[in-house]
Amino acid sequence: MNDHSINHPGLAHHFSTPQQQKESAKLGLWIFLVTEVLLFGGLFVAYGVFRAWNPEMFYNAHRSLNVFLGALNTVILISSSVTMALAIRSIQLDDQPKTVRFLIATIILAAAFLVVKYFEYNHKIHLGQLPGKFYTFRGIEGTNPHLFFTIYFAMTGLHALHIIGGMSVLIWLTLKTSRGRFSAEYYTPVELAGLYWHFVDLVWIYLFPLLYLIG
Amino acid sequence: METAIKNNYLNSPRGILSWLTTLDHKRIGILYLASVMFSFLLGGIFALLIRIKLLVPGEFLMSAEAYNRVFTLHGAIMIFLFIIPSIPATLGNFALPMMIGARDVAFPRLNLASWYIYVAGAVFAVYSMVQGGADTGWTFYTPYSTMTTSSVISMTLGAFILGFSSIFTGLNFIVTIHKLRAPGLTWFKLPLFVWALYATAIIQILATPVLGITLLLLILERAFSIGVFNPAMGGDPVLYQHFFWFYSHPAVYIMILPAMGIVSELVSVFSHKKIFGYKAIAFSSFGIAFISFLVWGHHMFTSGQSDLASMIFSFLTFLVAIPSGIKVFNWLATLYKGSISFETPMLYGLSFLFLFTVGGLTGMFLGALATDVHLHDTYFIVAHFHYVMFGGTVMAFFGGLHYWWPKIWGKIYNKTWALVAWLFTFVGFNITFFTQFILGSRGMPRRYYSYPAKYEGLHEISTIGSIVLGVGMLIMAIYLIASLFRGRSAPANPWNALTLEWQTDSPPPTANFAATPVVTGGFYDYDKVSPNPKGDS
Numbered sequence: 102m103n104d105h106s107i108n109h110p111g112l113a114h115h116f117s118t119p120q121q122q123k124e125s126a127k128l129g130l131w132i133f134l135v136t137e138v139l140l141f142g143g144l145f146v147a148y149g150v151f152r153a154w155n156p157e158m159f160y161n162a163h164r165s166l167n168v169f170l171g172a173l174n175t176v177i178l179i180s181s182s183v184t185m186a187l188a189i190r191s192i193q194l195d196d197q198p199k200t201v202r203f204l205i206a207t208i209i210l211a212a213a214f215l216v217v218k219y220f221e222y223n224h225k226i227h228l229g230q231l232p233g234k235f236y237t238f239r240g241i242e243g244t245n246p247h248l249f250f251t252i253y254f255a256m257t258g259l260h261a262l263h264i265i266g267g268m269s270v271l272i273w274l275t276l277k278t279s280r281g282r283f284s285a286e287y288y289t290p291v292e293l294a295g296l297y298w299h300f301v302d303l304v305w306i307y308l309f310p311l312l313y314l315i316g
Numbered sequence: 317m318e319t320a321i322k323n324n325y326l327n328s329p330r331g332i333l334s335w336l337t338t339l340d341h342k343r344i345g346i347l348y349l350a351s352v353m354f355s356f357l358l359g360g361i362f363a364l365l366i367r368i369k370l371l372v373p374g375e376f377l378m379s380a381e382a383y384n385r386v387f388t389l390h391g392a393i394m395i396f397l398f399i400i401p402s403i404p405a406t407l408g409n410f411a412l413p414m415m416i417g418a419r420d421v422a423f424p425r426l427n428l429a430s431w432y433i434y435v436a437g438a439v440f441a442v443y444s445m446v447q448g449g450a451d452t453g454w455t456f457y458t459p460y461s462t463m464t465t466s467s468v469i470s471m472t473l474g475a476f477i478l479g480f481s482s483i484f485t486g487l488n489f490i491v492t493i494h495k496l497r498a499p500g501l502t503w504f505k506l507p508l509f510v511w512a513l514y515a516t517a518i519i520q521i522l523a524t525p526v527l528g529i530t531l532l533l534l535i536l537e538r539a540f541s542i543g544v545f546n547p548a549m550g551g552d553p554v555l556y557q558h559f560f561w562f563y564s565h566p567a568v569y570i571m572i573l574p575a576m577g578i579v580s581e582l583v584s585v586f587s588h589k590k591i592f593g594y595k596a597i598a599f600s601s602f603g604i605a606f607i608s609f610l611v612w613g614h615h616m617f618t619s620g621q622s623d624l625a626s627m628i629f630s631f632l633t634f635l636v637a638i639p640s641g642i643k644v645f646n647w648l649a650t651l652y653k654g655s656i657s658f659e660t661p662m663l664y665g666l667s668f669l670f671l672f673t674v675g676g677l678t679g680m681f682l683g684a685l686a687t688d689v690h691l692h693d694t695y696f697i698v699a700h701f702h703y704v705m706f707g708g709t710v711m712a713f714f715g716g717l718h719y720w721w722p723k724i725w726g727k728i729y730n731k732t733w734a735l736v737a738w739l740f741t742f743v744g745f746n747i748t749f750f751t752q753f754i755l756g757s758r759g760m761p762r763r764y765y766s767y768p769a770k771y772e773g774l775h776e777i778s779t780i781g782s783i784v785l786g787v788g789m790l791i792m793a794i795y796l797i798a799s800l801f802r803g804r805s806a807p808a809n810p811w812n813a814l815t816l817e818w819q820t821d822s823p824p825p826t827a828n829f830a831a832t833p834v835v836t837g838g839f840y841d842y843d844k845v846s847p848n849p850k851g852d853s
Contacts, residue, residue: 115420115496117832125422125495132487136525143529143559147544150555233542233549245550251542255533 111287123289130293134300137263141304144256148311151248158243162250163315165230165241167221171313174217178302181210185298188291195285197278204275204291207298211268218261225250256308263301270294324726324823339424340826345410346724347431351438352406355397360789362390367748367782370775373766380765384451385466387763391454396475397438399709400567403574404520405430405485407716408513410724412489414817414824415507417498417833422491430484433477440474443467453763455560456531458545458553462538469535476531479524482570486520489513498816500835507815507839508597512577515601519566519573519608527563530556554619561612569608571705573601575668575712576643582665582715583647584840585813587654591840593646603639611636617688626685633683640676644669659811660734664715667742671707675700678753693763696756699749706745714741714792721796722806726823729799733791740788747781815839 109119116122152159188203229237232254236247274294277283283291325342335343365386369377378386413421421427444450447467452460461468493506493514534556536542543549545556584591591597613621613629621629647669656662678700681687691697722728755774760767767775809818814837820829837844 113424115418115422115424121495125491128494129423129426129487129491132490132521136483136487136521139522139525140529143526143533146559147533147555150552151544151550155550233537233540233546235540245543247543248550251544255536255542 109287111289119287126289126293127296130296134296137300141256141259144252144259145307145311148252148256151252152315155244155248158241158246159249160316161243162241162246163312165225165228165238166253166313167224168313170217170221171309174214175305175309177210177214177217178305181207181214182299182302184210185295189288189295192278192283192288192291193285197281197283200283200291201275201279204271204278208268208271208275211264211271214264215261218257222254225254253312256312260301260304260308263304267294267298267301270297322821323825324821325826326725326823328826337428339420339428341409341413341421341424341427342724342824342828344424344427344431345406345408348401348405348409348434351431351434352398352402355393355438356402359390359394359398360786362386362393364782364786366390367779369765370767371779373769373772381451383765384763385449388450388453388471389445392450392471392475393441394705395454395567396478397434397441399571399705400478400482401434401485402571402709402713403578403716404489404513404516404570405434405481407578407713407720408489408509408574409485411720411817412510412513413492413496414820414828415510415815416493416496416501417816417829417835418492418496419828419832420496421488422496423488426484427488430481430488433484434481437474437476437478437481440470440477444470444474455564456534457560458534458537458556459547461534462541462545469538472531472534476528476535479528479531482520483524486517486524489517490521493517498833498835504595504598505835505838506598508580508591508594509574509577511598512573512580512601515605516570516573516577518602519570519605522609523563523566523570526559527567530559530563533559554616554621557616557619558612561615562609565612565615566605566608568704569604571709572672573604575672575709576601578712578716578719579647579665579668580643581813581815582661582712582719583650583669584842585719585811586659586662586665587651587656588812588842589650589654590838590843591646592649592652593642594840596642597646600639600642603642604636607632607636607639614683614688617685618692630683630685634680637676637680644673644676659718660729660731660738661715661719661811663735663738663742664711664718667738668708668711668715671703671711671745675703675705675707678703691756693761694756695752695760695762698762699752699756702745702749702752707749711741717796719811720817721799722810723817723822723824725800725803726806726821727799727803728806728810729803730795733795737788737791737795740784740791742788744781744783744785744788748778748785749781751775751778751781812845814841814845 112119112122116125184203184206188200188207191197191199191203225231229235230250231237231247232251233247236250238246241249271294274283274291278291325340335347338344338347365378366383369383369386409421409427413419444467447470449466450456450461450468450471451464451466452468456468456472461472493510497506533542533544537545537551541549544551545553547553580591580597611629611633613625614633617626617630678696682691682697682700718729718734751774755771755778756762758771758774760771760774806822808820808822810822811818816829816833816835816839817824819833
């Protein structure tokens with residue numbers, strides 16, 4: 102172990118080199134993302150099962166979703182992935198003010214996504230297009246239309262929780278970056294948050310066509 | 317050997333707060349050990365209550381409703397709070413980093429967090445218990461679990477939270493094994509316990525999240541009637557079973573694989589012989605992990621899945637026998653012509669070989685479609701499960717506990733009492749559970765409160781066995797705890813083992829090793845070292 106690595110910011114005692122620590126952290130995050138895939142995987146299976154059993158009901162029910170708002174949210178999230186990637190690029194170039202700006206842009210886009218989602222949910226609640234026993238809407242033909250909304254709320258709800266979790270991490274990163282905690286030499290947390298954020302976006306990329314664009 | 321008390325991980329720093337905030341994998345292992353053993357005690361008390369009730373048919377000791385809750389608590393506590401974390405989180409946490417020459421696991425904070433999450437999950441389970449407990453069985457099958465008035469939500473929420481603790485342990489181990497091996501420690505020099513923990517971690521990573529989402533849906537179903545598992549609302553209770561067993565079948569390999577890893581160590585160390593078929597044992601762990609994801613349907617042969625699905629699941633189930641058999645034959649080949657010393661850990665190691673084989677082979681009976689129709693939901697499956705889980709995992713856990721005990725505490729336990737306790741445990745176990753094979757094959761259903769008089773004799777024998785087993789556990793608890801206060805100091809390497817954790821002090825210093833070890837030889841090269849134990853290396 103040389104002096105350089107001892108003085109390296111953020112190097113924990115049980116790692117020999119910053120390189121080893123960074124690789125470990127990245128591997129750890131990838132494994133975490135695998136668990137996330139399987140967590141959502143259960144809901145995707147449930148979606149597949151219930152859609153296979155009620156294909157017509159799924160088609161009829163999906164028409165009550167607002168494709169425009171869904172598409173808008175898709176654009177918002179993809180843009181947030183761009184700003185996230187730019188934040189990582191900026192910190193790699195040691196430009197902390199720019200990193201902070203891009204992180205804040207990402208947070209704002211994430212908030213915009215939630216605002217759109219709020220209006221969508223609000224409309225559904227108003228109409229009684231709700232899961233299970235709360236479903237009071239009349240006007241969707243087919244068997245058990247409440248199941249579509251159970252799946253819809255479970256999947257988008259779990260996804261929204263991930264957005265909120267990601268936003269908390271991004272806010273924390275913004276504060277840390279503005280205090281000069283990260284630099285071109287040490288920016289692993291920013292990079293890991295980026296990986297997570299892209300994953301959350303990717304889930305939405307699947308949710309949007311599966312829920313909004315059936316048939 | 318030095319007599320002055322050296323600084324080690326147990327005595328520096330001191331104070332309860334230093335334990336509760338520790339990031340040292342060894343201390344976290346001990347925190348886990350204490351909590352897991354407490355759960356084992358609790359689950360064991362429930363087990364004895366079940367057995368004592370079953371001494372006589374009809375009303376005795378407790379009401380039928382209470383009985384349902386007691387067997388649910390026994391199952392849920394033993395599975396989620398004891399056996400899943402038992403080996404990886406205690407012995408794995410303690411030994412794995414040292415075995416690969418590392419100073420700690422890759423993410424020490426995550427490691428401590430996993431213990432706190434475990435405690436939080438346990439709190440929910442205890443809360444459920446105080447509320448009267450769930451009465452669904454540990455499988456929480458719908459639709460009953462969404463209808464019963466017992467406190468299902470807190471119990472399932474507890475299991476949901478415990479899942480994160482398990483995932484964090486697995487994640488930590490995979491990264492640790494990949495990134496923190498000592499210089500010279502290549503993959504095929506890794507101790508087999510490490511290989512086994514790696515395969516276990518993969519299952520923890522891939523299966524546990526599915527249980528998470530399943531239990532979440534179950535909680536939503538129960539709290540808000542969202543309909544997914546309710547047939548009256550177009551939902552499907554069998555979907556719950558698919559989801560549940562997609563986790564819970566691989567989960568039994570989360571329980572058994574680390575045990576197999578321990579046995580691989582014990583068999584080689586105490587035969588003073590190089591392990592036979594190192595790579596075959598290492599790869600068979602992954603074979604088991606892989607197949608484990610493809611066999612969940614064998615829990616549902618009578619749940620109304622298609623005949624074709626049942627046939628495929630049955631066939632795949634038989635495939636598990638191949639990697640399991642590879643392991644057993646390699647262990648036997650290691651024993652063959654070895655100079656076996658019957659130290660306490662080895663007694664448990666050999667018990668594992670015998671009992672796991674019985675448990676594994678009876679699993680084949682249950683995997684066969686026609687036989688299963690007769691045997692499913694009888695005491696036969698209870699006996700099979702306990703032969704694999706207690707006869708397998710718990711025996712190996714005890715073996716590992718006795719093996720690493722001198723390293724963990726720097727103390728030697730009383731070997732005579734250890735022999736007595738093993739005898740009680742082994743004999744008691746077989747009396748308890750072999751009887752249940754017979755009971756089950758004669759048609760005694762599991763989870764029943766009462767039974768026809770013709771089963772009374774066998775139930776009595778089984779109960780007597782369980783008391784013998786309980787006495788064995790009690791003796792073990794007493795001499796192990798006594799050894800902490802009155803035991804002789806342990807040398808660094810009492811078993812003359814070659815893996816790295818034995819090359820440092822007992823108990824180890826906080827940093828594990830004075831200098832980062834460099835691995836040159838093999839960990840199983842017992843043919844190259846003198847068989848004459850010197851005690852301290």
